[in-house]
Amino acid sequence: MRTLRKLLIANRGEIALRIARTAARMGIGTVAVFSDADEDALFVRRADEAVRIGPASARDSYLRIDRILDAARRTGADAVHPGFGFLAENADFAEAVEAAGLLFIGPSAAAIRAMGLKREAKALALRVGVPVVPGFSDLASDLEGLDAQARTLGYPVLLKASAGGGGKGMRVVHRAAGLEEAVSSARREAEAAFGDGTLLLEKYIEGPRHVEIQVLGDTHGHLVHLFERECSIQRRHQKLIEESPSTALDDARRQAMGRDAITLCAAIGYTNAGTVEFVLDANGDHHFLEVNTRLQVEHPVTEGVFEGLDLVEEQIRIARGERLRFTQADLDARRSGAAVECRLCAEDPDSEFLPQSGRIIDFHLPEALLAQEWLRVESGVETGSDVPVHYDSMIAKLITRGPTRQDAIARMIRALSSLSVQGVLTNRAFLLRVLSHPDYQRGDIDTHFIETRMPPAVEPAEGDEILRRAAVAAALAGHATRAPHAAWLPSLAVSGYRNHRVADERMEFEVPDRGTVQVGYVDLGRGAFRVRVEGGAGTMTGTVRRVASDAGDLVLEWPDGHRVPTRVRSDGDAWYVHALGHSTRLRERPRFLDRDADSAADGCVAPMPGKILAVRVALGQTVAAGDTLMTIEAMKMEHAVKAPHAGVVSALPVRAGDQVAGGATLAVIDAT
Numbered sequence: 001m002r003t004l005r006k007l008l009i010a011n012r013g014e015i016a017l018r019i020a021r022t023a024a025r026m027g028i029g030t031v032a033v034f035s036d037a038d039e040d041a042l043f044v045r046r047a048d049e050a051v052r053i054g055p056a057s058a059r060d061s062y063l064r065i066d067r068i069l070d071a072a073r074r075t076g077a078d079a080v081h082p083g084f085g086f087l088a089e090n091a092d093f094a095e096a097v098e099a100a101g102l103l104f105i106g107p108s109a110a111a112i113r114a115m116g117l118k119r120e121a122k123a124l125a126l127r128v129g130v131p132v133v134p135g136f137s138d139l140a141s142d143l144e145g146l147d148a149q150a151r152t153l154g155y156p157v158l159l160k161a162s163a164g165g166g167g168k169g170m171r172v173v174h175r176a177a178g179l180e181e182a183v184s185s186a187r188r189e190a191e192a193a194f195g196d197g198t199l200l201l202e203k204y205i206e207g208p209r210h211v212e213i214q215v216l217g218d219t220h221g222h223l224v225h226l227f228e229r230e231c232s233i234q235r236r237h238q239k240l241i242e243e244s245p246s247t248a249l250d251d252a253r254r255q256a257m258g259r260d261a262i263t264l265c266a267a268i269g270y271t272n273a274g275t276v277e278f279v280l281d282a283n284g285d286h287h288f289l290e291v292n293t294r295l296q297v298e299h300p301v302t303e304g305v306f307e308g309l310d311l312v313e314e315q316i317r318i319a320r321g322e323r324l325r326f327t328q329a330d331l332d333a334r335r336s337g338a339a340v341e342c343r344l345c346a347e348d349p350d351s352e353f354l355p356q357s358g359r360i361i362d363f364h365l366p367e368a369l370l371a372q373e374w375l376r377v378e379s380g381v382e383t384g385s386d387v388p389v390h391y392d393s394m395i396a397k398l399i400t401r402g403p404t405r406q407d408a409i410a411r412m413i414r415a416l417s418s419l420s421v422q423g424v425l426t427n428r429a430f431l432l433r434v435l436s437h438p439d440y441q442r443g444d445i446d447t448h449f450i451e452t453r454m455p456p457a458v459e460p461a462e463g464d465e466i467l468r469r470a471a472v473a474a475a476l477a478g479h480a481t482r483a484p485h486a487a488w489l490p491s492l493a494v495s496g497y498r499n500h501r502v503a504d505e506r507m508e509f510e511v512p513d514r515g516t517v518q519v520g521y522v523d524l525g526r527g528a529f530r531v532r533v534e535g536g537a538g539t540m541t542g543t544v545r546r547v548a549s550d551a552g553d554l555v556l557e558w559p560d561g562h563r564v565p566t567r568v569r570s571d572g573d574a575w576y577v578h579a580l581g582h583s584t585r586l587r588e589r590p591r592f593l594d595r596d597a598d599s600a601a602d603g604c605v606a607p608m609p610g611k612i613l614a615v616r617v618a619l620g621q622t623v624a625a626g627d628t629l630m631t632i633e634a635m636k637m638e639h640a641v642k643a644p645h646a647g648v649v650s651a652l653p654v655r656a657g658d659q660v661a662g663g664a665t666l667a668v669i670d671a672t
Ligand code: ADP
Pocket: 133, 158, 160, 164, 165, 166, 167, 168, 202, 203, 204, 205, 206, 208, 210, 237, 277, 279, 289, 290, 447
């Protein structure tokens, strides 16, 4: 058995952190490698040691076998874990690692090679009797021949790159007319992406489901499968939400797929972790697609249905030469419950999922949620992290589990709703919309779910209310952090004590695609604010209470009495508000206090500290301009506070005998 003291992780972000955590738990030291773009990244700081391996471009850093091996040599690492992506399925890398005398945490280079090309893998599946999608692996060279092949399968057909991955080089062809062009463009794309233009022609399965089987094999000839993961929720051929078990499988199908996965892997003496991918057709029949010879992004879904299972630990144990610690029968008995994973990506779902980059201003889940055993957060970022443009857009994964699928989904909705991730656009709200979709909840999904069944984003009416509340939250959070009234108190003091007509304090925000929102508010004291908001398609007026306020973590009580925890963060003129599952981004326009502007709600304020002697009006009373509202003693003199204009007393936060601070609002008169 090989010893393993120090593990180099040839990857970045959340998976580097996830691998490092298991290594640390096993008592194994960790070495991170990082590019210039990641020098401040969380995964670099969390590793025991770290080595800079090159500039931002992956080609010059995370894909540089020589530099990674050099880092391993210099740090005395004795093993390398490739994670997923980058070099994870590069047989040359696996070979180079072994040649350098290090352990490669993954299958043999030969297994990676055998499964690396879809053409070869499919031929193998056919040989061992595993069902494949009907198709041709040798394409006819002329159009007539191609069309004949396509007709044999029946249009629509699918062209795919033998060396493919990530959906590159894939083309759906519906009729003979499109065939020639599709072949040449798919070939060009495959050549550019993989240096291999070999194409396969397959029957295109309409509305398929993607279901895959996790396998583990040790170096002593034992292979087991750990059942399925359903990965049909995809965008741009990339998985977004995964779960186990799949609602598409009955037990017979599940067993058959597991057996097929084992048969295929056994045929090449597969070791370590791997995933056998299948598509299910409309009849529910499964067809082999490909084998991923590595840990998958979605592996925590499997860990979620096997209490205590850690696939990275099993990978390490297998690489060290240990025997599998469970039999197929153990696994059959141990599987329980359901698990769901969501990939949180820095991308804009409204712009074709365009990747986003920038600084994460806030990444936060309430402690009470993080403490739940059913929630697992695998994040590559924290508040303050940068999301570089150079790599994959996935920044974190959330995994929930529960006794049933419904429980796991409900918990995921809870977790994603509570997650405040601000500063960079993400698919958080989009994921919530998928999870809440009745078809998704019923398990009625296929790989085209997102293109065909997702309705347009938030209803405008609901959105407007959220927007207005977000603007108020930003204004009141801003108010809490500024010295109260400092901006305007001096000028009032200069003018001496007199009856004031003080307009609301105002903040104005701009919201991309939604126009502006104006918030006017008057501080009534004791955390209450008379508020008027205009924006979206309407206005809101009323008294909002700031019940609690701690560095941007507010509890706001809205006019309807609903108390809502509200998280507000700001960065320059950008404001980010998270409340009740909704995240809103606002841009502040320069602040001003317009004393002369006509205002719907005018406050009378005390320009200096004093004591209320008597209050002469009542709430709701109609007053004329100049009516005495109250008397106040300040600087040892008695003053009358008069109505600045005719209107209704809409707020009266003081009583006779109250001591008031300078700047405190004494009354608000809504103009009639
Ligand atoms: P890649 O390696 O590029 O990811 P895959 O062969 O794994 O390519 O296929 C990616 C996705 O494309 C699958 O999840 C499935 O949704 C879809 N797909 C693949 N083959 C077919 C097919 N014959 N018919 C319909 N959809 C397919």
